[in-house]
Amino acid sequence: MKRITTIDELRRARAELNGTVAFVPTMGFLHAGHLTLMRRGLELCDHLVVSVFVNPTQFGPGEDLDNYPRDLKGDVEKCRSVGCEIFFCPRRDHVYTDHHSTTVIVDELDRSLCGPSRPGHFEGVATIVAKLFNIVTPDVAVFGQKDYQQLAIIRRMTRDLNFDIRIEGVPIIREDDGLAMSSRNRYLDDDQRRQALCLSRGLVAAHRAYTDDPSRTVRALLETARRPIEAAPGAHIDYLECVHPQTLMPLDADRPVSDDGALMATAVSIGPARLIDNLRLHEPLPDGPLRSLP
Amino acid sequence: MKRITTIDELRRARAELNGTVAFVPTMGFLHAGHLTLMRRGLELCDHLVVSVFVNPTQFGPGEDLDNYPRDLKGDVEKCRSVGCEIFFCPRRDHVYTDHHSTTVIVDELDRSLCGPSRPGHFEGVATIVAKLFNIVTPDVAVFGQKDYQQLAIIRRMTRDLNFDIRIEGVPIIREDDGLAMSSRNRYLDDDQRRQALCLSRGLVAAHRAYTDDPSRTVRALLETARRPIEAAPGAHIDYLECVHPQTLMPLDADRPVSDDGALMATAVSIGPARLIDNLRLHEPLPDGPLRSLP
Numbered sequence: 001m002k003r004i005t006t007i008d009e010l011r012r013a014r015a016e017l018n019g020t021v022a023f024v025p026t027m028g029f030l031h032a033g034h035l036t037l038m039r040r041g042l043e044l045c046d047h048l049v050v051s052v053f054v055n056p057t058q059f060g061p062g063e064d065l066d067n068y069p070r071d072l073k074g075d076v077e078k079c080r081s082v083g084c085e086i087f088f089c090p091r092r093d094h095v096y097t098d099h100h101s102t103t104v105i106v107d108e109l110d111r112s113l114c115g116p117s118r119p120g121h122f123e124g125v126a127t128i129v130a131k132l133f134n135i136v137t138p139d140v141a142v143f144g145q146k147d148y149q150q151l152a153i154i155r156r157m158t159r160d161l162n163f164d165i166r167i168e169g170v171p172i173i174r175e176d177d178g179l180a181m182s183s184r185n186r187y188l189d190d191d192q193r194r195q196a197l198c199l200s201r202g203l204v205a206a207h208r209a210y211t212d213d214p215s216r217t218v219r220a221l222l223e224t225a226r227r228p229i230e231a232a233p234g235a236h237i238d239y240l241e242c243v244h245p246q247t248l249m250p251l252d253a254d255r256p257v258s259d260d261g262a263l264m265a266t267a268v269s270i271g272p273a274r275l276i277d278n279l280r281l282h283e284p285l286p287d288g289p290l291r292s293l294p
Numbered sequence: 295m296k297r298i299t300t301i302d303e304l305r306r307a308r309a310e311l312n313g314t315v316a317f318v319p320t321m322g323f324l325h326a327g328h329l330t331l332m333r334r335g336l337e338l339c340d341h342l343v344v345s346v347f348v349n350p351t352q353f354g355p356g357e358d359l360d361n362y363p364r365d366l367k368g369d370v371e372k373c374r375s376v377g378c379e380i381f382f383c384p385r386r387d388h389v390y391t392d393h394h395s396t397t398v399i400v401d402e403l404d405r406s407l408c409g410p411s412r413p414g415h416f417e418g419v420a421t422i423v424a425k426l427f428n429i430v431t432p433d434v435a436v437f438g439q440k441d442y443q444q445l446a447i448i449r450r451m452t453r454d455l456n457f458d459i460r461i462e463g464v465p466i467i468r469e470d471d472g473l474a475m476s477s478r479n480r481y482l483d484d485d486q487r488r489q490a491l492c493l494s495r496g497l498v499a500a501h502r503a504y505t506d507d508p509s510r511t512v513r514a515l516l517e518t519a520r521r522p523i524e525a526a527p528g529a530h531i532d533y534l535e536c537v538h539p540q541t542l543m544p545l546d547a548d549r550p551v552s553d554d555g556a557l558m559a560t561a562v563s564i565g566p567a568r569l570i571d572n573l574r575l576h577e578p579l580p581d582g583p584l585r586s587l588p
Contacts, residue, residue, distance in 0.1 A: 011458065101402040102420070102454035107395040126396070127455075130424075134456040160396035161421075162428040164305065 001080045003087045007095075007135055010088050014136060017085065019046030023138030025129060028052035028089075029069040029183040030078045033173040037142040038082045040170050044140045050079045051088040051132055053095065058124030064272075069186050088136070095131065104130045104161070106153045112248050113149045113265050114276065117238050125150055126157050133163050142168045146180050148265060148278045152248060171286055172277070174200070178289040180277045187273035191234075196270050198232035202240070203279040204293050206264050210257065210281040218242045219253040221264070221281065229268060238267035238274065245280060257281060295374045297381045301389075301429055304382050308430060311379065313340030317432030319423060322346035322383075323363040323477040324372045327467040331436040332376045334464050338434045344373045345382040345426055347389065352418030358566075363480050382430070389425065398424045398455070400447045406542050407443045407559050408570065411532050419444055420451050427457050436462045440474050442559060442572045446542060465580055466571070468494070472583040474571045481567035490564050491587075492526035496534070497573040498587050500558050504551065504575040512536045513547040515558070515575065523562060532561035532568065539574060551575060 004010045014021070022041025026034055030052075041048045052075050059065035072089065079087050104126040109115075115122060133141065141158075143151045155167045173181045178200035179193075188196055206225035209216055222242055229235055242251050245263045261282030268275050285291055298304050308315070316335030320328055324346075335342045346369050353359035366383065373381050398420040403409075409416060427435065435452075437445045449461045467475050472494035473487075482490055500519035503510055516536055523529055536545050539557045555576030562569050579585055 007456065097453070099402065099450075100454050101400055102451045103399045103401065104455075105397045105399060107397070108393065109395065131454075131456045134458065137458075156393075157396050159391070160394050160425075161398075162301065162425045164428065164431075 001076075001084055001087055003076060003089070005088075005090055005094075007090060010086070010090075010135055013086050014049070017047045020139040021045055021047045021049060021136070022140045022142060023049045023051070023132070023136045024142050025051045025053070025132050027054045027068065027183065028075050029071050029186070030075045031181045031183060033144055033146065033181040035078060035082055036173050037144055037170050038079070038084060040168060041140060041142045042083055044142075044166075044168060045138075047086075048082070048084045049086040049088060049136050049138060050084045051090070051136070053090055053128070053132075055124060055128040056092065057096070057127060058121050060118055060120060063118075064184075064187075069183055095128070103127050104157060106157050106160070109149065109153050109156055109248050112243050112250055113239060113241055114267060115149070117267065122150070122153050126153060129154055130157065130161065130163075133158075133165060138165055140166045140168055142170060144172065145169050146172045146182065146276065146278070148263060149248060152246075174289050176289055178204075178293050180275070182275060184273045184275065188271060192271045192273070195232040195235055196273075196275055198229045198235050199266055199268050199275055199277040200290060201228040201293060202226065202266065203264055203277060204285065204290050207279055207281050207285055210262075215256045217254055217256060218251045218262070221257070221262075222253070225264060225266070229266065232270070234270055236269045238269060240264075240266040242281075245282075295370075295378055295381055297370060297383070299383055299385060299388075301384060304380070304384075304429055307380050308343070311341045314433040315339055315341045315343060315430070316434045316436060317343045317345070317426070317430045318436050319345045319347070319426050321348045321362065321477065322369050323365050323480070324369045325475045325477060327438055327440065327475040329372060329376055330467050331438055331464050332373070332378060334462060335434060335436045336377055338436075338460075338462060339432075341380075342376070342378045343380040343382060343430050343432060344378045345384070345430070347382075347384055347422070347426075349418060349422040350386065351390070351421060352415050354412055354414060357412075358478075358481075363477055389422070397421050398451060400451050400454070403443065403447045403450055403542050406537050406544055407533060407535055408561060409443070411561065416444070416447050420447060423448055424451065424455065424457075427452075427459060432459055434460045434462055436464060438466065439463050440466045440476065440570065440572070442557060443542060446540075468583050470583055472498075472587050474569070476569060478567045478569065482565060486528065486565045486567070489526040489529055490567075490569055492523045492529050493560055493562050493569055493571040494584060495522040495587060496520065496560065497558055497571060498579065498584050501573055501575050501579055504556075509550045511548055511550060512545045512556070515551070515556075516547070519558060519560070523560065526564070528564055530563045532563060534558075534560040536575075539576075
């Protein structure tokens with residue numbers, strides 16, 4: 001595995017790869033979720049490139065840029081273990097040079113969910129992903145469905161800007177008890193870690209209520225999800241929304257979920273961590289820990 | 295020469311080209327200025343791709359989108375005559391599909407010159423160029439210096455978004471009397487065509503004044519340029535500015551031009567046409583018709 005820090009070097013190493021290339025952009029502190037993305041990339045392509053870059057432009061004022069967990073040595077080992085060929089960890093001032101003044105904005109999809117509470121976040125994401133796409137020029141790029149809105153925005157950007165790249169979304173990987181894996185879980189102490197289960201509990205409760213009776217209104221489903229979350233001491237709901245799975249527009253609260261289905265998504269602050277999770281109500285509960293939640 | 299209308303077909307034809315590829319994006323109604331860009335492309339690369347697409351998103355309300363001159367048959371012949379291999383004229387609804395919602399914004403460089411009078415214009419330009427870059431994937435892209443601000447913005451976008459493309463700027467091509475070539479010149483009747491010379495007259499007057507005495511203030515140089523333009527009946531100045539050649543920030547009017555030099559640029563409406571022109575005061579007057587202006 002080559003460990004590369006400059007853009008020129010990356011382009012040269014990329015040019016030497018024969019066959020198809022999968023790309024997994026990350027902010028590092030890799031966990032089993034990331035490794036699943038990487039393995040999926042290697043199922044689809046001959047080679048794998050992973051980037052680790054804590055992108056400052058997607059953090060807002062007061063967010064956790066300075067404290068974002070880092071473990072470059074561990075990340076290198078994990079990438080090597082799954083068969084990654086190029087590990088790219090560029091310097092911040094190489095990525096954003098003087099007078100960097102170009103921004104990629106994806107309208108429409110950023111109006112719900114994390115959009116309003118993290119202004120500028122998705123511009124930062126779309127811009128760094130466009131940059132990395134042009135640097136790495138992969139055939140496939142793999143993203144996790146935990147960041148459902150990010151995935152939707154990157155799909156739209158890729159289509160709109162005519163990147164010749166297939167965007168692959170991978171289902172959420174969860175801890176044994178059902179908590180969605182996230183680098184930010186490490187912010188939690190033991191008690192907060194137990195409380196953090198309220199996200200999956202709320203989403204699963206709504207899923208069961210919907211499956212039990214699909215004629216329930218969106219408002220009723222949201223109330224069902226809200227109860228277990230609000231029952232967790234120290235959990236503060238940033239948002240809990242039921243949106244159209246493609247447009248991400250909030251569904252009419254007074255009606256049942258339509259034939260297009262529904263994505264229920266939430267962001268909850270627990271102590272120092274802002275955690276997100278989501279679940280498609282119109283699809284079977286995925287195999288794994290969510291099925292055995294009490 | 296292949297004449298191609300769909301993006302998929304373009305990608306296939308592009309993949310079959312061995313060697314380097316130059317790209318000249320245009321809005322059609324090609325003139326000798328465009329042909330110079332194409333020849334420059336073929337000096338630098340093995341193959342040439344030309345696109346003709348009247349991009350709706352770079353026209354503002356009340357601008358000349360619907361009347362923009364078109365001559366697809368003539369364009370095809372001209373491209374063939376210079377050795378273009380792929381002529382790409384996509385349909386508008388193939389370029390902008392439903393719910394197109396991605397925009398590329400280049401900040402800083404759009405604050406002067408055409409920026410304030412054409413809100414949204416450069417976003418439209420940057421977005422379509424980013425799209426075409428991803429569709430054509432050229433090694434070199436060639437643009438004219440008549441659209442100096444556009445060229446600067448595309449250079450910045452190319453650098454910021456890490457497109458692996460060399461941006462080549464080509465000096466302004468002029469009619470025998472000095473008028474900068476433009477597809478919009480065809481809007482002019484005979485009398486307006488004569489008046490249109492005021493742009494070059496004004497810029498050359500400022501150039502002579504600067505060369506004669508570089509200690510003149512920017513304000514004095516602007517006044518010198520303004521006089522011949524205002525003397526033309528029916529000419530309305532949209533802007534006349536003296537800016538830094540790289541940052542495009544207006545220079546201090548009370549001081550002489552600094553060592554960084556100065557670009558003087560103007561937009562003038564004459565009848566139905568909004569014409570633009572520019573000249574670098576700190577460089578020798580280019581060979582050609584400007585030298586013999588009275």
